[in-house]
Amino acid sequence: xxxxxxxxxxxxxxxxxxxxxxxxxxxxxxxxxxxxxxxxxxxxxxxxxxxxxxxxxxxxxxxxxxxxxxxxxxxxxxxxxxxxxxxxxxxxxxxxxxxxxxxxxxxxxxxxxxxxxxxxxxxxxxxxxxxxxxxxxxxxxxxxxxxxxxxxxxxxxxxxxxxxxxxxxxxxxxxxxxxxxxxxxxxxxxxxxxxxxxxxxxxxxxxxxxxxxxxxxxxxxxxxxxxxxxxxxxxxxxxxxxxxxxxxxxxxxxx
DNA sequence: ATTGAGCTACACAGCTGCGG
DNA sequence: CCGCAGCTGTGTAGCTCAAT
Numbered sequence: 001x002x003x004x005x006x007x008x009x010x011x012x013x014x015x016x017x018x019x020x021x022x023x024x025x026x027x028x029x030x031x032x033x034x035x036x037x038x039x040x041x042x043x044x045x046x047x048x049x050x051x052x053x054x055x056x057x058x059x060x061x062x063x064x065x066x067x068x069x070x071x072x073x074x075x076x077x078x079x080x081x082x083x084x085x086x087x088x089x090x091x092x093x094x095x096x097x098x099x100x101x102x103x104x105x106x107x108x109x110x111x112x113x114x115x116x117x118x119x120x121x122x123x124x125x126x127x128x129x130x131x132x133x134x135x136x137x138x139x140x141x142x143x144x145x146x147x148x149x150x151x152x153x154x155x156x157x158x159x160x161x162x163x164x165x166x167x168x169x170x171x172x173x174x175x176x177x178x179x180x181x182x183x184x185x186x187x188x189x190x191x192x193x194x195x196x197x198x199x200x201x202x203x204x205x206x207x208x209x210x211x212x213x214x215x216x217x218x219x220x221x222x223x224x225x226x227x228x229x230x231x232x233x234x235x236x237x238x239x240x241x242x243x244x245x246x247x248x249x250x251x252x253x254x255x
Numbered sequence: 256a257t258t259g260a261g262c263t264a265c266a267c268a269g270c271t272g273c274g275g
Numbered sequence: 276c277c278g279c280a281g282c283t284g285t286g287t288a289g290c291t292c293a294a295t
Contacts, residue, residue: 022260033286038262056293059260 005030009040010049013063020060023053037061140184142206149174154212156188159205160198167204172196173213176221187224189216197228 008030013021023034030037041061044051050064140146149156156174161167173189177200184200195216 023262024260032284034261035263035287036285039284053261054293055259055261055291056295057259058294059292061261 005032006040006043009037010044010063013051013061016062020054020058020062022060026061138183138201140200140203142203143177143184143200145206145208146174146177146184146186146200146203148208149206150177150186152208152212153215155209157205157207157209158188158198158203161202161204163202169205171209172198173215175215175219175224178221178225185225187221187228189213195219195224195228197225 009026012026012029023037026037027034041051041053051061052064053059053061145156148154154174155171157169157171159167159169170190170192172186174186175189175195176187178185178187178197186198186200186203188196188198190196
């Protein structure tokens, strides 16, 4: 309870952005007496929080401006990058958009005035939209199961229908989820081919198994995805070249 | 001098650990 | 289980300090 109040007190002072708050005001906000506020301020001060108080009329309590910089350790460029790429859209599919929103609020509260304005500056000048044109996000009915498998490092049984319409069943080691142009993909280890990519919308059934798995030593999701994308691009180029030699292929390409 | 703010001494209540 | 001591958290009342 007290630790919670100490945190709240610190955040209130941060949000005041250097403006002084009286002990009475803080006491009213935190539902305790002013005496308790003074004790909490002592505790914060002992913990190294640079809080100071001014006596007399127009006096009050405030934090040393700029102290938060050393708290977060973030550079201006890092703040801009985080603010610009924090796109909540895709995260709502896996239940993380609320966490992102609350996290951004906390980050904003923890930033000093200058960095807070830089974050807003970046947000108003760079927006990342991962969705594609003219089509909504693909429905992935078993995304919850895939997500739990990825989070908990547990094997997942999959019923999958591939690009050619061939249905199959298998047990995979779900390494990670990727969203690209509003389409979810599962990167998973398989007994037959090692790491493979499954399109989320083609997963027709999924069940979380009790058995866990060990991620491959040094596995990097981003690197694995990039390599798969490159191989996919090569295969597609080859496929397009094949289609071009027939009239039917030309028509297909035009479609 | 007045006023409004922080600061401090003192007391109380509840919790916890310990010994009988 | 009970009583005690110590610790922690809290509130009240009065003091000190600075601006007007």
